[in-house]
Amino acid sequence: MFIETCIAPVNIALIKYWGKRDEDLILPINDSLSMTLSTDEMCAKTTAAASDKFDKNTMWLNGEEVPFEENPRVMRCVRELKRLASLKKDPKFPIEWNLRICSKNNFPTAAGLASSAAGYACLVYTLACLYGVEDEELTSIARQGSGSACRSLYGGFVQWIMGTHDDGTDSIAVPIAPESHWPNMHVLILVVNDSKKKTASTKGMQRSVMTSDLIKHRAANCVPKRISEITDAIQTKDFNKFAEITMKDSNQFHAIALDTFPPCIYMNDVSHAISDFVHALNEAAGATKVAYTFDAGPNACLYLLKEDVPQVFRAIQSSFPSDSQGDEYLKGLPIKEEADSLLKNSTPYGENLLKYVIHTKVGTGPKMLSKEDSLIGSDGLPL
Numbered sequence: 001m002f003i004e005t006c007i008a009p010v011n012i013a014l015i016k017y018w019g020k021r022d023e024d025l026i027l028p029i030n031d032s033l034s035m036t037l038s039t040d041e042m043c044a045k046t047t048a049a050a051s052d053k054f055d056k057n058t059m060w061l062n063g064e065e066v067p068f069e070e071n072p073r074v075m076r077c078v079r080e081l082k083r084l085a086s087l088k089k090d091p092k093f094p095i096e097w098n099l100r101i102c103s104k105n106n107f108p109t110a111a112g113l114a115s116s117a118a119g120y121a122c123l124v125y126t127l128a129c130l131y132g133v134e135d136e137e138l139t140s141i142a143r144q145g146s147g148s149a150c151r152s153l154y155g156g157f158v159q160w161i162m163g164t165h166d167d168g169t170d171s172i173a174v175p176i177a178p179e180s181h182w183p184n185m186h187v188l189i190l191v192v193n194d195s196k197k198k199t200a201s202t203k204g205m206q207r208s209v210m211t212s213d214l215i216k217h218r219a220a221n222c223v224p225k226r227i228s229e230i231t232d233a234i235q236t237k238d239f240n241k242f243a244e245i246t247m248k249d250s251n252q253f254h255a256i257a258l259d260t261f262p263p264c265i266y267m268n269d270v271s272h273a274i275s276d277f278v279h280a281l282n283e284a285a286g287a288t289k290v291a292y293t294f295d296a297g298p299n300a301c302l303y304l305l306k307e308d309v310p311q312v313f314r315a316i317q318s319s320f321p322s323d324s325q326g327d328e329y330l331k332g333l334p335i336k337e338e339a340d341s342l343l344k345n346s347t348p349y350g351e352n353l354l355k356y357v358i359h360t361k362v363g364t365g366p367k368m369l370s371k372e373d374s375l376i377g378s379d380g381l382p383l
């Protein structure tokens with residue numbers, strides 16, 4: 001049995017990907033740009049094994065067996081990696097051998113956080129390690145699992161170039177700056193209490209492309225300018241500019257969601273309260289200290305610099321008071337408690353509006369782990 005285990009990070013888009021021009025190959029209508037989050041706090045972990053003893057392909061996700069051969073996106077990734085492996089002069093093992101894949105997220109999937117990006121990036125990276133292929137095509141393969149997954153194959157700041165070719169070969173992710181370039185870039189994820197089922201991103205995007213006029217204007221006129229401006233802001237570490245572009249792009253994405261017919265509603269009242277809170281805090285501070293961004297759900301991802309985390313967190317605690325305390329409320333990196341709130345005398349928006357907060361920061365790309373970290377035992381079964 002050949003076996004490898006890897007981890008891959010979550011990434012959160014600053015300039016959003018929304019809308020496909022090819023549904024099968026997952027080719028977008030605009031470039032997007034994201035920051036990769038540290039795998040210390042959140043990551044997907046995957047073990048892939050191949051053996052001539054496996055009578056079929058099997059996959060487990062978070063402890064449960066899930067469809068493998070019936071999942072076209074997984075199969076497309078596997079097929080592409082087998083194609084690359086078959087080009088090798090000395091393959092490690094016959095590519096016909098069946099696979100067993102076991103994958104887990106170390107963060108709650110139910111929280112509605114970008115789990116598919118980390119998951120597909122991890123699947124592709126782990127299979128590449130298993131088959132012994134090193135290839136620049138990996139981001140283009142991960143893209144075919146879940147679009148945003150292509151950006152999780154690098155650390156730091158990453159751009160997904162939409163490309164123009166019909167076969168998608170130039171629709172790839174490229175690194176803009178490594179995590180070491182801006183190491184004090186931190187993130188607070190505010191997980192909002194919410195049980196409403198959202199329109200899945202695939203469906204939502206399809207509907208937006210078909211019905212929204214605003215989406216065409218954004219792809220043609222707004223995104224190219226924003227990509228170049230935010231790349232500059234990242235390169236010069238201009239937080240003010242970075243924050244403004246990030247918030248404006250999130251707002252425009254949700255404006256498109258509303259311009260879709262029937263509309264897609266992703267932000268809820270708590271999300272809007274968070275947006276209001278961030279603007280009030282920036283005004284009180286007399287400088288842009290925090291930027292928000294929201295994906296296809298109500299949770300907020302706040303970008304801020306390390307030195308501002310304690311004061312901003314105090315402000316979150318007083319504006320969004322919660323009954324849960326300690327590590328029930330704050331997960332991830334610890335935060336110094338003694339700081340003053342950045343927002344004095346604020347009225348709380350309500351009690352228990354947030355489930356919990358995750359504190360993390362910019363991080364590296366996928367990593368191969370050792371045999372001891374395997375999710376599959378020597379008997380070929382999940383541990």
Ligand code: PMV
Binds near residue numbers: 147
């Ligand atoms: O890759 P998907 O299909 O999960 O779509 C991701 C869409 C957004 O998260 C809303 C934006 C993005 O660029 O990640």
